[in-house]
Amino acid sequence: MESAVLRVEDFCAFFGQNPVLHEINLTIPQNRITAIMGPSGCGKTTLIRCINRMHELIPEARVSGKIILDHEDIYATDPIMVRRQIGMVFQKPNPFPMMSIYDNVIAGYQLNGIKLSKDEKDKIVEESLRRAALWDEVKISLHRRGTFLSGGQQQRLCIARALAMRPEILLLDEPTSALDPKSSSHIEELIVQLKDTVTIILVTHNTAQAARVSDYTAFLYLGELIEFGPSGKMFTAPKDKKTEEYLTGKFG
Amino acid sequence: MKEPAIRRRIIADKSFKAIVVLLSFASILPMFFILFFIISKGISVVDWTFLTHLPKPVGEIGGGISNAIIGTLLLIVISTAFSVPVGVFAGIFLCEYRKGRFAYFVKLAIEILQGIPSIVIGIIAYIWVVLPMGSFSGLSGGVALGLMMLPVIVTSTEETLKLIPDGFREASLALGVSYPRTILKVVIPAGLSGILTGILLSIARVTGETAPLLFTAFGSPFMNSNILKPLNTLPLMIFNYATSPYPEWHTLAWGASFLLIVLVLGLNLFTKVVTRKWKVQF
Numbered sequence: 001m002e003s004a005v006l007r008v009e010d011f012c013a014f015f016g017q018n019p020v021l022h023e024i025n026l027t028i029p030q031n032r033i034t035a036i037m038g039p040s041g042c043g044k045t046t047l048i049r050c051i052n053r054m055h056e057l058i059p060e061a062r063v064s065g066k067i068i069l070d071h072e073d074i075y076a077t078d079p080i081m082v083r084r085q086i087g088m089v090f091q092k093p094n095p096f097p098m099m100s101i102y103d104n105v106i107a108g109y110q111l112n113g114i115k116l117s118k119d120e121k122d123k124i125v126e127e128s129l130r131r132a133a134l135w136d137e138v139k140i141s142l143h144r145r146g147t148f149l150s151g152g153q154q155q156r157l158c159i160a161r162a163l164a165m166r167p168e169i170l171l172l173d174e175p176t177s178a179l180d181p182k183s184s185s186h187i188e189e190l191i192v193q194l195k196d197t198v199t200i201i202l203v204t205h206n207t208a209q210a211a212r213v214s215d216y217t218a219f220l221y222l223g224e225l226i227e228f229g230p231s232g233k234m235f236t237a238p239k240d241k242k243t244e245e246y247l248t249g250k251f252g
Numbered sequence: 253m254k255e256p257a258i259r260r261r262i263i264a265d266k267s268f269k270a271i272v273v274l275l276s277f278a279s280i281l282p283m284f285f286i287l288f289f290i291i292s293k294g295i296s297v298v299d300w301t302f303l304t305h306l307p308k309p310v311g312e313i314g315g316g317i318s319n320a321i322i323g324t325l326l327l328i329v330i331s332t333a334f335s336v337p338v339g340v341f342a343g344i345f346l347c348e349y350r351k352g353r354f355a356y357f358v359k360l361a362i363e364i365l366q367g368i369p370s371i372v373i374g375i376i377a378y379i380w381v382v383l384p385m386g387s388f389s390g391l392s393g394g395v396a397l398g399l400m401m402l403p404v405i406v407t408s409t410e411e412t413l414k415l416i417p418d419g420f421r422e423a424s425l426a427l428g429v430s431y432p433r434t435i436l437k438v439v440i441p442a443g444l445s446g447i448l449t450g451i452l453l454s455i456a457r458v459t460g461e462t463a464p465l466l467f468t469a470f471g472s473p474f475m476n477s478n479i480l481k482p483l484n485t486l487p488l489m490i491f492n493y494a495t496s497p498y499p500e501w502h503t504l505a506w507g508a509s510f511l512l513i514v515l516v517l518g519l520n521l522f523t524k525v526v527t528r529k530w531k532v533q534f
Binding site: 084098 | 351417419422533
């Protein structure tokens with residue numbers, strides 16, 4: 001196994017009394033794309049929301065176990081610092097509607113009250129938009145509102161906004177499920193390009209997408225981790241019977 | 253040739269439509285009559301002297317209502333200063349913690365406050381402010397009007413913020429932004445046009461209030477910008493002058509009515525502009 005950036009150890013999550021995740025153990029390799037797949041309601045979104053501590057925003061949400069990033073349990077540190085190291089992109093593109101494209105990209109700095117000089121801002125905006133493969137399309141309209149963009153462009157703007165904080169890990173929660181096929185393949189290409197600079201965890205219920213882009217795949221079913229391993233192996237010769245049934249469309 | 257039954261139905265359809273149009277028309281007629289009446293009586297009174305001079309004693313010709321204009325503006329400032337911070341934050345609270353028992357009580361209290369007659373609010377402000385301070389004052393009038401503005405601001409803030417998708421809160425929190433900053437810098441700006449609309453409408457609503465000012469701001473024939481002293485306002489002036497026996501005061505009251513209507517209509521139109529211009533699309 002390659003060098004690990006994040007380790008999930010004996011991790012459980014609950015909503016009130018209902019267990020959502022059960023004893024998850026998972027090691028996320030650095031600069032690779034790890035896909036988390038499984039049928040609806042299997043806990044895959046909950047799992048990544050636990051990784052940047054968004055899960056706890058819901059009243060009555062509880063967790064146990066550890067998630068270790070750089071030798072430190074993220075549940076022993078401040079959630080705000082965790083979220084700056086671990087960026088997140090959501091299912092539905094959500095650029096801030098009252099901000100320009102430019103301001104959206106540096107929103108993480110501005111909303112946190114981090115002062116930057118004009119040059120630093122320009123540099124971060126250009127660099128982040130280039131990394132999100134959006135620069136050429138928006139460089140002439142940087143000061144227009146982000147909501148005028150198409151759905152796929154909005155999603156890439158959200159990726160740029162997350163990248164601007166220079167996170168170690170980028171969480172993508174079904175980033176293409178609200179997009180048309182062309183925009184989706186655009187985002188998939190982008191995800192593959194990004195892995196050189198950032199570790200990616202991709203939640204998807206689209207097994208074909210997991211097979212296309214990911215290096216490793218985790219299969220979750222009813223809150224349990226059924227199988228985890230290199231994607232090439234899992235999609236050709238799954239070890240677990242449940243995985244095989246899911247991949248061949250017996251359920252899901 | 254059409255069947256008689258079908259023809260009857262077409263006639264019924266058409267007459268129903270005619271009734272709807274006619275009654276809608278009837279509903280806008282009073283507004284035009286009021287506007288026409290006040291404009292025709294009031295517009296000739298308004299001139300530079302009317303706007304910039306103090307009222308003259310009975311028997312003297314001329315004089316103006318400058319003190320009432322200044323007083324009205326002062327009261328708007330005072331009541332806004334009281335009600336906007338409390339109202340906006342209560343609205344945020346109701347939207348963010350809508351499930352709690354305390355939120356239920358706050359909502360109930362706001363609904364009850366909305367239904368309290370304005371004259372009762374005047375008495376309350378009299379007991380709270382005028383009695384302890386020993387004098388009628390602009391401040392007490394501002395408190396009374398602020399109490400009347402509060403429910404409108406709370407409700408409009410809450411309703412506006414509820415419509416803002418959770419996605420924006422999550423996007424901000426996921427960038428490592430703290431909860432208070434998320435509310436102040438993402439949620440409120442996204443709902444700004446709705447919040448401003450509520451504030452402007454509540455100002456338009458209390459600008460013409462007279463009853464709560466009878467025991468509080470009280471009215472005064474002098475120019476006064478000290479909010480601890482009695483203050484004249486347009487509605488109070490109209491009330492005092494229109495109930496007086498002097499014809500020249502009646503004329504001034506018409507002029508003041510015209511000005512008040514212009515002010516309130518202007519506020520309403522301005523609200524529409526703000527709503528359209530600052531609307532955030534999501």
